[in-house]
Amino acid sequence: xxxxxxxxxxxxxxxxxxxxxxxxxxxAAVDSDPTPLTPEYRKFRESLSERADRYERAxxxxxxxxxxxxxxxxxxxxxxxxxxxxxxxxxAKSYKNLYGRDGYxxxxxxxxxxxxxxxxxxxxxxxxxxxxxxxPADGGFLVPVEFASQIHNVSLENEIVMPRAFVQPMKSNSIxxxxxxxxxxxxxxxxxFTASYVAETGTINERDPKTRQMELNAKKLTGLIRxxxxxxxxxxGGENQIVQICGKGLSWYRDKAxxxxxxxxxxxxxxxxxxxxxxxxxxxQKAGTIMYENLTKMMSRMYPGSFKNSVWICHQxxxxxxxxxxxxxxxxxxxxxxxxxxxxQFTMLTRPVIFTEKTxxxxxxxxxxxxxxxxxxxxxxxxxRFDVSIHVAFETDELxxxxxxxxxxxxxWDEPLTxxxxxxxxxxxxxxxxx
Numbered sequence: 001x002x003x004x005x006x007x008x009x010x011x012x013x014x015x016x017x018x019x020x021x022x023x024x025x026x027x028a029a030v031d032s033d034p035t036p037l038t039p040e041y042r043k044f045r046e047s048l049s050e051r052a053d054r055y056e057r058a059x060x061x062x063x064x065x066x067x068x069x070x071x072x073x074x075x076x077x078x079x080x081x082x083x084x085x086x087x088x089x090x091x092a093k094s095y096k097n098l099y100g101r102d103g104y105x106x107x108x109x110x111x112x113x114x115x116x117x118x119x120x121x122x123x124x125x126x127x128x129x130x131x132x133x134x135x136p137a138d139g140g141f142l143v144p145v146e147f148a149s150q151i152h153n154v155s156l157e158n159e160i161v162m163p164r165a166f167v168q169p170m171k172s173n174s175i176x177x178x179x180x181x182x183x184x185x186x187x188x189x190x191x192x193f194t195a196s197y198v199a200e201t202g203t204i205n206e207r208d209p210k211t212r213q214m215e216l217n218a219k220k221l222t223g224l225i226r227x228x229x230x231x232x233x234x235x236x237g238g239e240n241q242i243v244q245i246c247g248k249g250l251s252w253y254r255d256k257a258x259x260x261x262x263x264x265x266x267x268x269x270x271x272x273x274x275x276x277x278x279x280x281x282x283x284x285q286k287a288g289t290i291m292y293e294n295l296t297k298m299m300s301r302m303y304p305g306s307f308k309n310s311v312w313i314c315h316q317x318x319x320x321x322x323x324x325x326x327x328x329x330x331x332x333x334x335x336x337x338x339x340x341x342x343x344x345q346f347t348m349l350t351r352p353v354i355f356t357e358k359t360x361x362x363x364x365x366x367x368x369x370x371x372x373x374x375x376x377x378x379x380x381x382x383x384x385r386f387d388v389s390i391h392v393a394f395e396t397d398e399l400x401x402x403x404x405x406x407x408x409x410x411x412x413w414d415e416p417l418t419x420x421x422x423x424x425x426x427x428x429x430x431x432x433x434x435x
Contacts, residue, residue, distance in 0.1 A: 083096075083097075083098060083099045083100015083169065084098075084099060084100060084169045084171060085169070086166060086167070086168050087166070087167045087168075087169075088166060088374075089163075089164050089165060089166065089309065089373065089374040093156060093162065093163060093167050094149070094152070094153055094156070095145070095148060095149035095152045095153060095382075096149065098167065098169045098380065098382070099145075099169055099382045105144055105145060105146065106125055106144035106146060106147070107125045111123070113125070113126075113141075113143070113144050113147055113386075117141055117386060117387070117388050117401075126141045141385060141386050141387055142383060142384075142385060143383075143384040143385065143386050147243065148382070148383075148384045150243045150247070151243055151246045151247045151250065151384065151403075152247070152250075152384075153247070154243060154244055154246075154247025154248060154251075155246075155247040155248065155250040155251040155254065156251070157247075157251075158247070158248050158251035158252075159251040159254060159255050160255050160259075160313065160354055160356060160358070160373075161254070161255055161258040161259065161373050161376060161378070161409075162254065162255075162258070162378055164309070164311070164373035164374060164376075165258075165373045165374065165376040165377060165378050165409070166374065166376070166377040166378065166412075167377075167378045167379075167380055168216070168377065168378070168379050168380070169379075169380055169381075169382060170216070170218060170379045170380060170381050173217060173218045173381075173406075174215060174216065174217045174218070175215070175216050175379055176213055176214070176215050177213070177214040177215070177216065177377065178212075178213060178214075179212055179213070179214045179412055179414075180212070181212050181414075182275070182413050182414060182415050182416070182417050183417070183418070184417070184418035184422065185417065185418060185419050185420040186418060186419075186420055186421070186422040212414065214377075214410065214412070216377070216379035216408040216409070216410070217408055218379060218381050218406035218407060218408055219257075219265060219266050219267060219406065219407065219408050220404060220405075220406050221250070221253055221254070221257075221266075221404070221405050221406065221407065222402060222403070222404050223246065223249050223250065223253070223402070223403040223404075223405075224400060224401070224402055225242075225245055225246070225249070225400070225401045225402075225403065226398050226399070226400055226401075227242075227388075227398060227399045227400075227401055228398055228399075242401075246403050249403070250403075250405060252358070254407065255356070255358050256269075256358045257269060257409070258270070258376065258378070258409045259271060259313070259358055259359055259369075260272060260358075260359065260360070260366065261409075263410070267378075267407065267408050267409035267410060268409065268410040268411070270369070270371060270376065270411060270429045271359070271360070271365075271366045271369070271431065273410070273411045273413075273429065274414055274415055275411050275413035275414060275415055275416055275427050275428070275429060276416075276427060276429050276430075276431055277301045277416050277425055277426065277427040277429065277430045277431070278365065278430075278431050278432075278433050279294065279297050279298045279301055279430060279431070279432050279433065280433055281294065281432070281433055281434075281435045282294065285435055286435070287363055287435055288321075288362050288363035288435065289321060289363075289435060290318060290321045290322060290325060290362075290367075290368060290432070291325075292325060292327055292338055294368075294432050295338065295348065295349060295368075296349070298368075298370050298430045298431075298432060299349055299351075299370065299430075301424075301425070301426050301427065301430045302370055302372070302426060302427070302428070302430050303372070303375075303417060303426045303427055303428050304426070306372030306374070306375060306428040307351075307372075309372040309373070309374045310351050310370050310371060310372045310428075311351060311352045311353070311354055311370075311371060311372075311373070312348050312351055312352065312353040312354065312368065312369070312370055313354055313356060313359055313368070313369040313370075313371055314353060314354070314355050314356070314359075314367070314368050314369075315355070315356065315357065315359045315360060315361050315362060315366075315367045315368070316355050316356065316357050317361045317362040317367070318355075318362050318367055318368055319355060321362065322338070322339045322348070322353075323337075323339060325337070325338040325339065326338060339353060351370070363434065363435050364434055365431060365432070365433050365434040366431055367432070368431070368432050369429065369430070369431050370429075370430045370431075371428065371429050371430075372428035372429070374428075375411060375412045375413060375428035375429070376409060376410070376411050376412065377409065377410065377411075377412055378407060378408070378409040379407060379408045379409065380406075380407045381405070381406040381407065383405075383406070384403065384404065384405050385402075385403070385404040385405075386401065386402070386403055386404075387401070387402045387404075388400065388401045388402070389401075389402075411428070411429065413427065413428060413429075
């Protein structure tokens with residue numbers, strides 16, 4: 001297969017890939033030179049980067065970064081083998097599934113990436129690239145895909161939201177997403193859909209579908225890790241420990257942001273979103289308690305289309321309340337526990353229960369949440385950066401490492417849905433008010 005780069009340059013796909021590799025290797029060689037770049041070398045590097053980008057754009061990548069209007073459904077949307085395609089709630093979201101093509105590979109088979117970083121010495125395989133177009137110095141060493149993949153996959157294994165949400169890999173810092181207006185079933189369905197029965201020659205009332213535009217803007221998450229000098233010296237023996245620490249750290253902070261982030265400089269969490277429905281406490285309900293009526297009323301406010309995907313997200317401190325919560329059966333009857341367990345999985349009113357510390361403690365708004373995460377979307381950049389300093393904790397023989405990753409997230413709904421009665425509101429995200 002041949003591709004036209006410009007009217008005077010037609011190359012085969014394999015030749016284009018070879019040209020990209022040559023250009024990237026030359027850029028890495030320029031970046032590895034510790035001496036400051038002269039204006040001539042800086043111009044030369046820019047021309048190499050433009051050349052590599054031009055060739056990459058010519059390759060048959062997937063289409064533009066937009067999402068189908070079907071995203072409000074709970075089904076999965078297929079991804080292309082090339083990566084960078086939307087992954088649905090039931091689809092795999094490993095690093096390879098999300099990003100497809102091989103990226104920057106670590107070239108040294110004798111010294112691994114972390115050894116090179118911790119050594120503090122120059123290594124030609126280390127490459128520095130800016131995380132932010134407006135702040136060139138804001139970055140670190142680009143993490144090779146084999147290590148970024150391990151960190152991502154460890155994080156994914158420990159996360160609550162991302163495996164159940166839509167995930168859109170991002171090639172740039174922002175992406176615009178078409179979404180539907182929620183509105184009211186008293187006047188129209190989701191997106192402004194209406195229908196009516198008409199006679200054979202009757203007039204059909206027309207109504208334009210209503211859509212809105214969402215935008216995801218990558219937010220920078222920076223993790224700091226202290227390592228002992230001994231651990232750094234034991235690499236590659238401590239390499240897996242570093243991957244585990246970074247992966248589990250990412251999962252904790254990403255989940256926390258997706259659940260209760262403010263949306264200002266961080267993802268918009270479910271508990272702070274405008275589409276959240278809050279169920280009032282019962283009259284006379286004591287502080288710090290959970291009642292059976294709380295749970296049934298929360299379920300009644302769950303959007304019907306979200307019920308089969310919904311899960312209970314409960315703070316760890318709610319466990320004593322939920323384990324002792326039961327439904328009395330008449331005089332002398334045996335109480336039926338509200339929460340049940342089978343093969344290590346708890347369920348409540350038929351829906352799975354997940355306990356976590358990432359929400360709010362017992363008695364607070366957010367201590368118990370009924371959520372359909374298929375109505376949440378996450379934008380995720382592929383690049384990770386890793387850097388280390390020996391100066392911050394020099395006296396204790398420790399190294400301070402920094403991991404940088406970028407992402408964003410927000411609910412697909414911008415408000416609750418009003419049902420056809422014109423009064424009742426429902427949502428994919430329902431919470432119990434403070435008690």
